[in-house]
Amino acid sequence: MKSITVGITGASGSVYAQKLLARLNASSDVARIDLVISQAGARVVSEELGLNVAGTDRRVVRELLGEDSEKVAVHSANDIGASIASGSYLSDAMVIVPCSMSTLGAVANGVSRDLIHRAADVILKESRPLVLVPRETPLNVIHLENMLKLARSGVRIIPAMPSFYHHPQTIDDLVEHFIHRLLDHLGVSHEQLTRWEGSRKRGSRE
Numbered sequence: 001m002k003s004i005t006v007g008i009t010g011a012s013g014s015v016y017a018q019k020l021l022a023r024l025n026a027s028s029d030v031a032r033i034d035l036v037i038s039q040a041g042a043r044v045v046s047e048e049l050g051l052n053v054a055g056t057d058r059r060v061v062r063e064l065l066g067e068d069s070e071k072v073a074v075h076s077a078n079d080i081g082a083s084i085a086s087g088s089y090l091s092d093a094m095v096i097v098p099c100s101m102s103t104l105g106a107v108a109n110g111v112s113r114d115l116i117h118r119a120a121d122v123i124l125k126e127s128r129p130l131v132l133v134p135r136e137t138p139l140n141v142i143h144l145e146n147m148l149k150l151a152r153s154g155v156r157i158i159p160a161m162p163s164f165y166h167h168p169q170t171i172d173d174l175v176e177h178f179i180h181r182l183l184d185h186l187g188v189s190h191e192q193l194t195r196w197e198g199s200r201k202r203g204s205r206e
């Protein structure tokens with residue numbers, strides 16, 4: 001049973017965070033989810049999903065999941081003394097989804113200005129899986145250099161770039177397929193119906 005840390009920062013794509021949380025919460029592989037939302041993250045969630053996730057009370061979980069869940073602990077981004085700020089806390093993996101270029105830059109340069117940065121720094125120093133889901137376009141040289149630095153440190157950079165080869169019919173299809181990739185990298189099992197099996201095999205099914 002895994003313990004996963006989820007950071008939500010102020011990049012566009014909060015629907016990915018919402019969907020991932022739902023899948024982690026429903027997974028029998030996952031015992032605990034530590035959730036941290038930056039101030040900008042809460043603002044973008046409000047803009048994009050119309051949900052109020054400011055604060056750390058249970059309402060945050062109800063807003064994102066539609067119900068409360070004992071699995072999810074919500075931490076304040078200002079609480080630099082929270083459990084996940086220490087390497088002695090056994091989080092199996094961390095994902096920052098979506099990941100702003102600001103947070104990406106902080107993690108790339110070892111700057112821990114809030115709990116999301118610190119938790120990511122700890123995951124890195126403990127050599128545990130860290131997944132970042134950046135979203136920005138176009139990318140400048142600083143963004144690219146920071147991503148290269150992180151990739152060289154073993155961080156999995158999985159940009160919020162939906163794919164189309166699985167013939168999505170709805171935005172939900174796009175998001176769902178992307179979430180499956182994140183679950184793969186977090187080591188959380190799932191049943192993915194759109195896993196690519198090769199074009200010839202696919203053609204033979206049709």
Ligand SMILES: Cc1cc2nc3c(=O)[nH]c(=O)nc-3n(C[C@H](O)[C@H](O)[C@H](O)COP(=O)(O)O)c2cc1C
Nearest residue numbers: 009010011012038040041047100101102103135136
């Ligand atoms: C509606 C909205 C959308 C934004 N989209 C992005 C984005 O896609 N990528 C990005 O890097 N920053 C984006 N930003 C800017 C970040 O929120 C800003 O840099 C913020 O300081 C990030 O702080 P954080 O990393 O602590 O969440 C957006 C801001 C707003 C208000």
